[in-house]
Amino acid sequence: MMDKKEITVIGAGLVGSLLAIYLAKRGYAVKLYERRGDMRREKVIAGRSINLALSDRGLLALEKVGLADEIKKIAIPMPGRRIHNQDGSSAFQPYGKEGQYINSVSRATLNMKLMDLAEKNGIEIFFNHRCASIDWKNKTINFEKVDSGSSSNVKYDLLFGADGAYAASRLQHQLQHERFEYQQHYIDCGYKELSIPATDSGEFALEPNALHIWPRKDYMLIALPNLDKTFTCTLFFPFEGETSFSRLDTKEKVKYFFEMTFPDVVPFMPNYIEEFFSNPTSSLVTVKCFPWIREDQFALIGDAAHAIVPFFGQGMNCGFEDCRILDELIGQFNGDWMQILEQFQLARKPDADAIAELALNNFTEMRERTADPQFLLQKKIEARLHEHFPDKWIPAYSQVTFSPQLRYSEALQRGQRQENIMYDVMRIPGIAEKWDSPEVEQLILRKLEEQ
Numbered sequence: 001m002m003d004k005k006e007i008t009v010i011g012a013g014l015v016g017s018l019l020a021i022y023l024a025k026r027g028y029a030v031k032l033y034e035r036r037g038d039m040r041r042e043k044v045i046a047g048r049s050i051n052l053a054l055s056d057r058g059l060l061a062l063e064k065v066g067l068a069d070e071i072k073k074i075a076i077p078m079p080g081r082r083i084h085n086q087d088g089s090s091a092f093q094p095y096g097k098e099g100q101y102i103n104s105v106s107r108a109t110l111n112m113k114l115m116d117l118a119e120k121n122g123i124e125i126f127f128n129h130r131c132a133s134i135d136w137k138n139k140t141i142n143f144e145k146v147d148s149g150s151s152s153n154v155k156y157d158l159l160f161g162a163d164g165a166y167a168a169s170r171l172q173h174q175l176q177h178e179r180f181e182y183q184q185h186y187i188d189c190g191y192k193e194l195s196i197p198a199t200d201s202g203e204f205a206l207e208p209n210a211l212h213i214w215p216r217k218d219y220m221l222i223a224l225p226n227l228d229k230t231f232t233c234t235l236f237f238p239f240e241g242e243t244s245f246s247r248l249d250t251k252e253k254v255k256y257f258f259e260m261t262f263p264d265v266v267p268f269m270p271n272y273i274e275e276f277f278s279n280p281t282s283s284l285v286t287v288k289c290f291p292w293i294r295e296d297q298f299a300l301i302g303d304a305a306h307a308i309v310p311f312f313g314q315g316m317n318c319g320f321e322d323c324r325i326l327d328e329l330i331g332q333f334n335g336d337w338m339q340i341l342e343q344f345q346l347a348r349k350p351d352a353d354a355i356a357e358l359a360l361n362n363f364t365e366m367r368e369r370t371a372d373p374q375f376l377l378q379k380k381i382e383a384r385l386h387e388h389f390p391d392k393w394i395p396a397y398s399q400v401t402f403s404p405q406l407r408y409s410e411a412l413q414r415g416q417r418q419e420n421i422m423y424d425v426m427r428i429p430g431i432a433e434k435w436d437s438p439e440v441e442q443l444i445l446r447k448l449e450e451q
């Protein structure tokens with residue numbers, strides 16, 4: 001066993017806090033620095049989204065630090081999505097097999113629980129400390145004290161940058177690196193959060209155990225349930241164009257648009273017009289970069305290494321998986337950080353790239369295809385195959401969401417192979433009538449073996 005380094009983590013968000021716990025459990029002394037104030041003591045704006053979908057990858061990583069059961073208690077299971085069509089009809093589409101579900105959790109509550117557990121494990125958290133710059137040569141971080149405006153230099157031994165999609169640590173890494181690969185891509189849609197309060201009798205206004213989607217081709221509205229019987233809605237919507245944020249610039253236009261486009265949910269959203277103008281419009285970015293590490297002294301992790309768009313509900317899950325994989329490597333390489341960090345980026349970079357691609361593709365699926373009868377038929381065929389041949393055919397969504405041991409890169413490849421097969425199958429004449437026949441099933445299996 002090599003000497004135990006002292007470890008500094010920048011960012012006490014979801015990933016930084018979980019990472020710190022993993023490291024402390026391995027016996028390292030960990031210091032955690034966070035730009036914001038302590039959200040357990042003061043009201044801090046949650047940032048990103050109010051609630052999140054936590055699925056099996058995230059749960060597996062939480063389980064390893066003994067937190068999964070506690071988080072499940074504050075989560076609302078969502079076994080499928082409820083699609084709300086424009087004509088007022090709706091349909092429930094299960095996400096997986098009976099008993100499989102994703103979980104709606106409050107970002108703030110989850111983050112606070114992680115911070116509590118971090119402190120219980122002896123980790124000191126320094127709030128209101130914004131990483132301003134890093135001197136890689138002298139292994140020193142300059143922090144600005146956000147509350148007082150003063151600044152201080154802190155020496156580090158081993159450093160993790162877990163400071164999110166717009167990471168200062170990543171920028172410092174890039175500025176002092178000769179061949180740093182960096183790519184960022186903004187999609188042309190942004191998002192805005194709105195809310196559905198509990199009904200007058202204190203109940204959920206919509207079915208709670210579902211992720212609600214109002215797919216409208218170029219855009220969509222979604223809603224996830226909260227424990228206080230409210231829903232947080234997110235409108236994913238173009239920034240510019242005929243129907244866009246830039247055009248909805250008066251209360252009248254917003255009212256008209258919502259009443260025409262989302263007529264069934266408007267009665268449950270008494271404050272949507274005010275919220276539309278008071279809540280921010282935020283952008284959605286994919287960040288890819290490489291290398292994530294500097295020898296044995298620094299690594300990026302979570303969104304700082306790989307920010308993705310939220311349409312597969314995997315950003316946090318992927319960041320939590322980073323922590324679990326890193327922990328396995330610590331065990332495997334017995335504290336040799338040169339090896340651990342090198343193997344970490346080698347293992348995780350292809351998976352982060354894969355989930356970035358899957359997430360972008362899923363936007364089209366959610367906003368466009370979920371209301372398409374052909375797509376629904378395809379899903380029905382795939383679900384049946386999965387039921388009959390659970391090892392041979394796993395629908396792409398289940399590979400990502402309910403198969404936590406399967407790498408994202410493998411899920412992407414398998415998903416593409418299956419999609420090619422289904423492309424041909426959906427073109428078989430009369431498929432709508434014989435979709436559940438042995439003939440179709442055998443054909444698919446043959447195609448699978450040929451690939």
Ligand SMILES: Cc1cc2nc3c(=O)[nH]c(=O)nc-3n(C[C@H](O)[C@H](O)[C@H](O)COP(=O)(O)OP(=O)(O)OC[C@H]3O[C@@H](n4cnc5c(N)ncnc54)[C@H](O)[C@@H]3O)c2cc1C
Nearest residue numbers: 011013014015035053131163164302303313314315316317
């Ligand atoms: C609209 C939306 C919906 C989403 N839904 C889901 C979902 O359903 N499921 C899912 O798995 N993922 C979802 N995500 C993705 C998820 O939010 C992120 O992947 C996750 O928050 C990443 O965690 P992180 O700790 O890496 O970064 P962050 O959560 O961004 O945390 C970074 C932390 O670093 C701190 N920080 C930043 N800069 C500095 C600095 N200079 N110095 C010190 N501290 C700093 C920040 O204050 C913050 O606390 C969604 C994202 C968006 C935008």
